[in-house]
Amino acid sequence: MVLGSDLKRGNVGSVAAAAVLVLAAALTACSDDNGGGGSSASPTPTAEQSTATAPADPAAAQQEIKQNWEKFFDPAVSAKDKLAVLENGERMAPVLQGFNGDQRGQQVKSNVEKIEFTSPTEANVTYTLTLNGATALPNASGTAVEQNGTWKVSVKTLCALVQLSGNGSSSPVPGC
Structure with a gap:
């Protein structure tokens, strides 16, 4: 799958x-x-x-990653709150706006299935995206990064989803 292949290759x-x-x-x-x-x-x-290869408190980090990941993909959460759990959030605001502006982006939720730390500040995340409750992207791969004391959805993950959705395929998405 596109999301997993590029991200996993970088960790080899x-x-x-x-x-x-x-x-x-x-x-x-x-x-x-x-x-x-x-x-x-x-x-x-x-x-x-x-x-x-893990943060000082892996259990707490896993809990925070799961909470922030699911917050980021929750249609009920405001864009401002999503920016707080997105790597380089303020700089990525236009990309997030495009993702949330898409009708599908407003209906997407996430379920984190597995978290594997690759360093004290990075983790691979396996998750499933649902669209209106139906599985849309099973076993997707992304990354979480610790930035300024908060575990966040990585820019790479958001950009991969934007490209997968087709919203950025004809021209490069600024910030990605």
């Missing part, structure tokens, strides 16, 4: 780099050890890896 390099770092640390730990305690050194890089 960071996942590969993280894997190399974990393997290098594990190999270093094993090569420095002369036998007996090699297994006790191995969990340390894994623990460091997991804390490096």
Whole structure:
């Protein structure tokens, strides 16, 4: 699917780099050890890896991402409140206005299904969009970013949806 393919492709390099770092640390730990305690050194890089790819409080961050994601895609929420949960909200106001101005954009809701942190300030979000209660886009992929202490829907996600809707396909959407 268009939304997932571009976003997931961008994470391959960071996942590969993280894997190399974990393997290098594990190999270093094993090569420095002369036998007996090699297994006790191995969990340390894994623990460091997991804390490096998630915020300090992952449960709270997941809850905030879910709430803000669903707020952003709620037709009853004002544009001003949506800008507060959109990355670079004020700068993206024209794009959001176009998205909300579309009749379908006024009928769209979101259900967050899965959140995977890729760093302390970024997460991949799997969600389903519904249009008037009917599933319109199942298993969609997007990203959430932490900006100024708030987890927000990323610009990449909004721009991908605008392009998918056809509203930005003939000419580039300013801000995207």
